Amino acid sequence: MKKQVFFETLYKLSIIFASLLLLLIIIFIFLEGFPALREYGFIKMIFNGEWQPTAKNPSFGLLYMILSTVVSTILSLLISIPIGILSSVCLVRMVNAKIKNIIMFIVEILAGIPSVIVGFFVLKTVVSFLYDHFYYMVGVSGNSMLAAIFVLALMSLPTIITVCVNSLEAVDPMYTEASLGLGANKIQTIYKVELRAARSGIFAAIVLGAGRVIGETMAVMLVSGNAINLPKNLLEPTRTLTSNIATEMSYASGLHQNALYASGIILFIMIMIINIVLLVLLNKGGVDNA
């Protein structure tokens, strides 16, 4: 009896600790970032592109970096989500178990390698290629938004595949049988029934992928050129919100430091928006949740 009470307390303490930690992080970022938001103004911060933190009259406009983050996230997910879903369908339904296990083993290793290594790879391939072929264009050095997008897509792909494969494998075979029993073919069964039954898992894959992509810092810095730019040309250098924090935190002080924390707040809000949008999408037309 005492033992049970002990373990119950242990479980409860763990969850309290975990939630408290999360809460502390949020409070901390907001406390640190708030002075910048108050001094400079939240609206001005997100709608102004001028980032001159060390000037005499400093300005802390994050617009270009926000846009870089948004554009690189969306474009990289547009590459990795379809490829991820299609390859998970292929792995679960179209190849034999042996091949699937080999490929999944590789994918899981890829999911675990440090993203900087992916950065190396893109540096040697995409960046070199862009430099070799487009060096005559103004502002093109190879380090670019496009390279960053490749890094992010490559990096999120293993996560998306793994989660999609797991959720497709968890689809109750009774749905497959029902569909085939009604004269549907294999492809119809996959797209109309199995992927639909696996919806929530696939959305989870997208949320996880998007989280990794938005949060990625070092590998992006490695290939993006790290220059603040309105992302109007994918071949030009760019800087995302996270790279900005990592680049400048070491020498920032005062309001500049607060402004970096404030970009943390904005990242936080962006992740929240993604989660909410996906949740709404999942529930909309999602009669399976009725």
Place this chain on the structure above:
Amino acid sequence: MNNIFEIINLNLWYGSKQALKNISINIDDNCVVALIGPSGCGKSTFLRCLNRMNDLIANCRIEGSILFNNENVNSDSYNEIELRKKVGMVFQRPNPFPMSIYENVIYGPKCQGLTNKKELDSIVENSLKKAALWDDVKDRLHSSALGLSGGQQQRLCIARAIAMEPDVLLMDEPTSALDPIATTKIEELINELKKDYTIIIVTHSMQQAARISDYTAFFLMGELIEYDKTDVIFANPKNSKTEDYITGRFG
């Protein structure tokens, strides 16, 4: 009467284990055939041969002829999709798709490329009426099928199969997951449906077989022991094993 199915010397192996041994049986048009026997006797396996559902199982080998309207469906040249359009199936666990009631019913026709809204609407109404579900759900066709009760879900699965206008309905213990009242409703429905369809039903309940079927086949250890009119099987079985089973001496 016409033989809709004619099975000749059917043998089936799962890997090296033989699950069906030399089954030969003729099934008449527009009647209800019950397949009975203890668990593991091969009755469900046999049922799944009739719409080639065993294709899904790796290492499953089938020999012999399964003539459906005089064509052997147990051959690579016979298109299993064409077969499944004519031989519908209802499963043990109600398995509506996670979609609306309406979408569930039109699933089959839509997979065949039917898109005309009016036609689909009338298919939904007719199928649900035939499955005695229309009055229950006509006001909530677009809400989730998963919100229905188990018995309603099973009738929806029947409606979904009927929407394909099949010749035969295969039912694999369709009431074993349902309560007695829902079971009665399904049995009444089967009685109605036999006017239009041949129904082959696997059941664990001998009372159910006696109540609803015209013919009964008794399976044991992968063999077809006896096949006859239901009255004969239950009143006057020729084989002593059949008698032992229906009098409850084993199984």
